[in-house]
Amino acid sequence: MSPMNTTRAYGWAARAFHWTVAVLILAALGLGLYADNLPRGDESALQAIFAAFSIHKTAGVAVLIIASARILWTLSQIRPRPLHPERRLETLLAETVHWALWIGMIIMPLSGWLLHSAAPGGFSRILWPFGQRLPLVPEDAALAEGFARFHEAGWWVLAALIALHVAGALKHVLIDRDHTLARMAGNPDRLPDPPEHHMSPGLQHLLAACAAVAIWGGVAALTGQGEAETRPEPAATAAQPAAASGWAVQQGTLDIQVKQGGNDVAGQFGQWQAAIDYAPETQTGRVEVTIDIASLTLGSVTGTATGPDFLNAGAHPTASFKAEILPPATDGQPHLARGTLTIAGKSIQADLPFDLVLEGETAKAKGKMQVDRRDFGIGAGYADESTVGFAVAISFDLTATLQK
Numbered sequence: 001m002s003p004m005n006t007t008r009a010y011g012w013a014a015r016a017f018h019w020t021v022a023v024l025i026l027a028a029l030g031l032g033l034y035a036d037n038l039p040r041g042d043e044s045a046l047q048a049i050f051a052a053f054s055i056h057k058t059a060g061v062a063v064l065i066i067a068s069a070r071i072l073w074t075l076s077q078i079r080p081r082p083l084h085p086e087r088r089l090e091t092l093l094a095e096t097v098h099w100a101l102w103i104g105m106i107i108m109p110l111s112g113w114l115l116h117s118a119a120p121g122g123f124s125r126i127l128w129p130f131g132q133r134l135p136l137v138p139e140d141a142a143l144a145e146g147f148a149r150f151h152e153a154g155w156w157v158l159a160a161l162i163a164l165h166v167a168g169a170l171k172h173v174l175i176d177r178d179h180t181l182a183r184m185a186g187n188p189d190r191l192p193d194p195p196e197h198h199m200s201p202g203l204q205h206l207l208a209a210c211a212a213v214a215i216w217g218g219v220a221a222l223t224g225q226g227e228a229e230t231r232p233e234p235a236a237t238a239a240q241p242a243a244a245s246g247w248a249v250q251q252g253t254l255d256i257q258v259k260q261g262g263n264d265v266a267g268q269f270g271q272w273q274a275a276i277d278y279a280p281e282t283q284t285g286r287v288e289v290t291i292d293i294a295s296l297t298l299g300s301v302t303g304t305a306t307g308p309d310f311l312n313a314g315a316h317p318t319a320s321f322k323a324e325i326l327p328p329a330t331d332g333q334p335h336l337a338r339g340t341l342t343i344a345g346k347s348i349q350a351d352l353p354f355d356l357v358l359e360g361e362t363a364k365a366k367g368k369m370q371v372d373r374r375d376f377g378i379g380a381g382y383a384d385e386s387t388v389g390f391a392v393a394i395s396f397d398l399t400a401t402l403q404k
Ligand code: HEM
Pocket: 014, 018, 021, 022, 023, 025, 026, 074, 079, 080, 098, 099, 101, 102, 105, 162, 165, 166, 169, 170, 180, 181, 182, 183, 184
């Protein structure tokens, strides 16, 4: 059998590419879902998740490389003539699915690798001796989250395309009883030469290509929109019109304190935003704080703290606290922010007492609360307190001014 395609059938090179990429894509899909659904828990569970993701990523990168070579090879080849050019709609559908599969076999592993490259902190490695991160991709939690959304929606689309493609192949075998599958899997010498047809396939190709681009463009647009919706607006942006009772943070610190090996270790988040509504008359309001996990510095263990064993900034780039501000029980007592604290994707109800001093249009607030890392599944592999304590103190101190 020749490596080259003929008008009758695919050559062995195209076949080898087709079936290798098909097996690797199915493996990557299966491994991604398997890894994502493994039970979380202790250290050995975490290691199993890491190993599965490493194999997933390695299979995915292999898809990217082999599919790129396959595209170059295909560009140098003629294509076997369509067997039923007169069935225009069917041919258009098959072509659209082929185009969308071409895009998918590049864009899916690429989005995975971009996600892997942008994720701050630790990650499970691609099993090869070359570099891990793609060049020019900044380590940025929000960016990684955007790529993750695309990757997590994209696999559904890719799986649906494969299902359509396989259904088409089966239809040819079972209903049409023609040679379509044999051209990709059977002996080419025994295949008849399809009839010459005189319709220009140009428009058909163009339509199919546009439809395929629209499918993946739709995924990108939908997952990109999610980003715009879920990202909180920064409270302190000058251009943003503030509500009458809105307060903008001028300066502040957000600290945590934990015990490591029995010693206190203090850290600070460099990036966080707070949207504050507060009415001095009623002493009530609302606050929404969003914290960039990757911006934490915690002495020499910063990387470990933001890595997958603990806060896992790659999978959960932000933490948040959304709370109602309640007035002091009696004068001179602290206010209370009562609401939902979400860290590492897990939420608990939390009370944060804080002292507030108002001086005209400036407010100074500071408060502290204690949480248990086990409530968030953080450091699940460190089941006792010998290495890292369970209690984590979270404290803040800020100055805000009333927005006009
Ligand atoms: C799972 C991943 C798969 C991907 C990404 C994929 C992708 C593709 C692409 C892009 C083509 C067009 C090739 C070209 O024009 O050079 C093609 C052709 C073909 N594929 Fe697949 N395929 C996959 C799985 C399968 C499976 C499981 C079957 C069989 C059940 C199959 C059967 C075929 C056949 C018969 C053709 C030739 C169609 C024709 O002659 O028009 N494919 N595939």
